[in-house]
Amino acid sequence: EEQVLAVLGEFVRERDWEKFHSPENLSKSVVIESAELLEVFQWGGEFDRDQAIQELADVLTYCYLLAARLEVSPQAIILTKLAETRIKYPVDKSSGVSTKYDRL
Numbered sequence: 001e002e003q004v005l006a007v008l009g010e011f012v013r014e015r016d017w018e019k020f021h022s023p024e025n026l027s028k029s030v031v032i033e034s035a036e037l038l039e040v041f042q043w044g045g046e047f048d049r050d051q052a053i054q055e056l057a058d059v060l061t062y063c064y065l066l067a068a069r070l071e072v073s074p075q076a077i078i079l080t081k082l083a084e085t086r087i088k089y090p091v092d093k094s095s096g097v098s099t100k101y102d103r104l
Contacts, residue, residue: 001075005068008061026066033058 012018037055040047067074088101097104 001073004064008064009068012065021065021069023066023069026062026069029062030059030066033062 012021033055037052037059040052040055064074067077089104093104094101
């Protein structure tokens with residue numbers, strides 16, 4: 001994680017793009033790139049794996065840049081959220097079902 005953030009930071013600084021990376025703009029970019037990832041799967045089960053990987057990399061890049069801008073660790077916030085989600089979805093009630101937590 002630290003290596004990725006360092007390389008991303010260097011890449012952005014070299015191009016003087018930090019001024020464009022407001023939380024709002026980065027959030028928009030996450031959504032835009034997520035739509036491009038979804039487009040890979042638009043017409044059913046057949047998809048281009050390499051294209052999916054490329055689009056996933058774009059989504060993750062903007063997520064990492066947003067985390068850096070918000071001064072949070074992606075790993076830390078994922079682990080915190082997972083701990084909260086474990087409470088919402090106890091194994092004995094949620095195993096093998098896709099029911100939302102408020103209906104379990």
